[in-house]
Amino acid sequence: MTSTFTVIDPTTARPIREIARADEAQTDAAIARAVVAQRSWASLPPVARADALRAFARVVEAHAEELAQLEVRNSGHPIGSARWEASHVAQVLNFYAGAPERLSGQQIPVAGGMDVTFHEPYGVVGIIVPWNFPMTIASWGFAPALAAGNAVVLKPAELTPLTAIRLGELALEAGLADGLFTVITGSGSVVGQRFVSHPDVRKVVFTGSTSVGMDVAAGCARELKPVTLELGGKSANLVFADADLEKAAAAAPGAVFDNAGQDCCARSRILVERSAYDRFLELLEPAVRAWRVGDPADEGTDMGPLISASHRSTVAGFLDGTNVAFRGSAPASDDPMLGDGFWFPPTVVLAEPHDRIAREEVFGPVVAVLPFDDEADAIRLANDTAYGLAGSIWTENLGRAVRVSRGVKSGVLSVNSHSSVRYWTPFGGMKASGLGRELGPDAAEHFTETKNVFFAT
Ligand code: TAP
Secondary structure: OOOEEEEEEOOOOEEEEEEEOOOHHHHHHHHHHHHHHHHHHHHOOHHHHHHHHHHHHHHHHHOHHHHHHHHHHHHOOOHHHHHHHHHHHHHHHHHHOOOHHHOOOOEEOOOOEEEEEEEEEOOEEEEEOOOOOHHHHHHHHHHHHHHOOOEEEEEOOOOOOHHHHHHHHHHHHOOOOOOOEEEOOOOHHHHHHHHHHOOOEEEEEEEOOHHHHHHHHHHHHHOOOOEEEEOOOOOEEEEOOOOOHHHHHHHHHHHHHHHHHOOOOOOOEEEEEHHHHHHHHHHHHHHHHOOOEOOOOOOOOOEOOOOOHHHHHHHHHOOOOOEEEEEOOOOOOOOOOOOOOOOOOOEEEEOOOOOHHHOOOOOOOEEEEEEEOOHHHHHHHHOOOOEEOOEEEEOOOHHHHHHHHHHOOOOOOEEOOOOOOOOOOOEOOEEOOEEOOEOOOOOOHHHEEEEEEEEEO
16 A cells, blocks of 8 residues: 655645655656656757756746645745745746757867767756755756756655645646656655665755755765755854944844745844944844734735744754844734644844854744954854855945955855845855755756767877
């Protein structure tokens, strides 16, 4: 009998659907179909692969509202964010549809002949994604991987498989061959691990926690299999006294409470220059209290629920023994419509550098605020973490912006902004936040191996 798991709506805590849980044999069968589909796909003219990806993008765009509504139910994302995510998937597909015709090699001068390099696809790529942004993170892997001539097997998180399953159906509707892009639902320890160990999966892309990422990387190392890792973060939002403090304070809640803080790029530490510390907190409080937490289907909502009851307990545990400065609101447990959802109010904590809340990833709507003394202290504190994914720098001094952005060890930084993700610029982390880069102009090339051929003349 096929084993199943239940998908829950985090807004109501009610079941949505039963999903089949693939075992190792079913995973192997999907990988075998991918091997066959990849051969035909890679032999198509580049323009045909480009056309196929554009067709996939058009079908996704035509179903964007349906995908967005599905994400609201499965992930509790506010509808405005979910609409952005669905359109983003179509844009990522369109962007990498330009890649098949641009994967040029080189002609290198040599004596006695001609030397040429080719970018050849790996074959089958296994992509493992987490529950926080199920559609977008999947597309960062599958769009460039397909563009480079690979087949893809995709494993969504068991908590949030619904939009990935629908994307798999839409790929077939758009005309992609059976087996070229297969969504396999099941647990990480079975399906995900099989991607790592199966000899026909030639590259793995893993997005998730640093601890599981390390296991995946160790498994890939045993197979000599390349792996891209997008892992956790504890990103700093650095606010200097010479910044536009009103703007910095107004933007700070969105930088950490977006997606209820379940965002690898969440600026979950706000580091404020000591001379501006009190004024910044005064400005931050009304901005946090104005953050609207509630029904994600409501157009006016800024933040929905956390993903699960157990995740809510984990987030709450981080507040033990902390100095909470102020909190926003969240639906109460006696609310007849929303009371069973996994709500958690936006929370601001005053912290010291050695506090757990200032060092570990919470992955919830909790931010630690810490003072710093000068520019060197700001860089030291920003780097005083195992992670190095994202960060923001608020200052009106251009020289300082340059110095600090070069000094902070993070893969993606923004100055006077909290923007982290644009599909046309590279994204990824340093230190314990990951290995390799996704998105940007070079991502399709990352799904190829370089072959060098010497022709004697
Ligand atoms: P994980 O528990 O690491 O799970 C991520 C994915 O890996 C899920 O699909 C999971 O499957 C699967 N998995 C679990 N154990 C596995 C194993 N032994 N082998 C192979 N796959 C396995 O992370 P999460 O709790 O879903 O996500 C939160 C974390 O992801 C946070 O740390 C966050 O910072 C990070 N994250 C990083 C980024 C970027 S871009 N850097 C983006 C989003 C999230 P099941 O859960 O279905 O079993």
